[in-house]
Amino acid sequence: MSVTATIRIQEADFDAAQEIAALTKGRTDIGAVVTFSGICRGSENGEPIAALTLEHYPGMAEAEIGRHADEALSRWPLQGLTIIHRFGRIAPGENIVLVVTASPHRQAAFEAAEFLMDYLKTNAPFWKREESKKGTSWIEARDHDDAAAARWTKS
């Protein structure tokens, strides 16, 4: 059975438990579900922040995440995959991103979720701007995120 990923780019919040239930409902073949939730921290480099605002590139965000979802589905024996990425203003403690992977055994689910997050960080067209007492500023990309994504490149 071919698996289709569920991909949503939305301003609204999501409920991780509800998304897991949607993937597993009525099924007895799934043995492992891994979820990754990315949450807005209340501080950045030791400085408190009021909120993050995420800008995205509509159209490309869906296309780019879709390409990585297809790659994950081709590399690991997944039975279900859901990716949700929010945009707009997000306060500390709120959800930013969700990846849910389902597979017969845990290793594929863990690896695929990690692969997807590493690529979302460096390749999905989203940009975070932080609000703090000092004003607003764009968060800079981190070299270690590039290194994390690079380790999945097939030689």
Add this chain to the structure above:
Amino acid sequence: MRVKYFAWVRERIGVAEENVEPPAEVRTVSDLIGWLSSRGETYAYAFEKPKVIRAAIDHAHVKPDAAISGAREIAFFPPMTGG
């Protein structure tokens, strides 16, 4: 062709998108960055460090040497910080 800008590239240029008609000798993404930079101070500021700028043609990432012929939409933006 349609050109879109995001994050601080958009802020520095002052518009989110526009139609441009570069001359025929502008063949690659890198050429286009050079040509846009010559259009005014805001563009020169946005593209002052061309190596930092990322580009996409028709919703797919491309390298600076990618050809722009046939592109409907080209986007320029800083390194991504989603996830």
